[in-house]
Amino acid sequence: MEPRSRSFWLLTAFFALFLLFLYGPTITIGILSFQGEGGGLTFPMRGVSLYWFRDLFEEQAVGDIWGSFSRSLILGLMVMVTTIVVSVMGGLAFRKRFAGSAVLFYLIITALVIPSILISLGVGLLFSxxxxxxxxSTSGFGAQLTWTLPFGLLIMFAVFNRFDKSYEEAARDLGATPWQTIRHVVLPIIAPSLIGxxxxxxxxxxxxxxxxxxxxxxxNTLPLEIYGMTTNxxxxxxxxLGTLTTVFSLIIIAVFLCIALLSNRRKAKAANDAGKGMI
Structure with missing residues (x-):
């Protein structure tokens, strides 16, 4: 086996430093969350305990942590469902050219480059x-959709750009209606992308x-509540709180990845069964 070149080790060190820069603050917060009862917000740590995790579940003098968490959770689910539905509908619509499609596409992308605080101000003023x-649940929901929908639509555009239309043609040849084709052919094929x-x-x-x-x-939602707590x-x-929310986010990501993995395995098994049936 040939020895690694010097450039390999330099790039490895650079990548390690990049990972440290990326995840170092989160790791630091995780370590400091295990401070002892008399611990503070900085190093060195004064003991090691779970005291602050227990304190987190007790009534706080300032803020509404669990109320804001439930609002963020509900809002996240609302945005997720809406993003999936609108993205699929938009992806299907853009498969064919229509009047104003190019202008509409660039308007969608523009939402990603406009400063977020200006969108927040504009939506808030529009409602008031x-x-x-x-x-x-209304203006906050709408403002967040300006952030999530462009990502969802871009993913769907890429998916349908590579989609093999012969599957749909085969379904129609077998007598499937347009809705049956979407439900039983298109959606199962693009399911992993929908999970993304x-x-x-x-x-x-x-x-x-x-x-x-x-x-x-x-x-407040949870990010706003955390920001407000930093001043008090x-x-x-x-x-x-930061450690628990990070762990919660990682669990959510792991759940979605497991669902995607199971979906891919089920699709591969169905393809193998279909191949054996043809033989």
């Missing part, structure tokens, strides 16, 4: 000036701050 209530869209939609919504800042109304809470309970 229209006499509508500024609330996390769902993951994007939920995670982008769950930790979104700027687009929710001026559209959440009187009730000066204990490692903040680190414990």
């Amino acid at each position: 000036q229209s006499g509508l209530t500024v609330h996390w 869209v769902a993951l994007f939609g939920f995670t982008l919504s769950y930790d979104e701050f700027a687009r929710t800042l001026l559209t959440a109304g009187s009730y 809470v000066t204990s490692p309970v903040l680190y414990a």
Whole structure:
């Protein structure tokens, strides 16, 4: 086996430093969350315990941690479902050219480059000036969709650009209606991509701050609650909260990845069974 070149080790060291820069702050927060009862917000640690995790589940003098968590969870699920449905519909629509399709495409992409705080301000003003209530489930929901829908649509555009239309033609030749073709042919084939869209939609919504800042109304989502606590809470309970939310996010990602893996295995098994049936 040939020895590794010097460039290989330099690139490896650079990549390791990049990972440290990327995940170092999260690891630091995780370590500091295990401070002892008399610990502070900095090193060196004063003992090691689970005290601040227990304190997190007790009533806090400042903030509504679990209420904001439930709002972020509900909002994330709302955004996820809407992003999936609209992205699939948009992907199907853009398979054929129609009047104004190019303009509409660039308008969708523009939402990604406009500063988030301006979108938050614009949506908040739109609701307030229209006499509508500024609330996390209405204006906050709409503001977050301007962030998640472009990602979902771009994924669907890529998926349908590579989609083999012969499957649909075969289904129609066998007498399937357009809806049956979408339900029993198209959706099962693109299911792994839909899982990716769902993951994007939920995670982008769950930790979104700027687009929710001026559209959440009187009730904070979890990112807003954490930001508010930084000006009042000066204990490692903040680190414990950050560690738990990070673990929750990783669990969500793992769940989606497992679903995608199972979906791919089921599709491969169905393809093998179909091949054996033809033999």
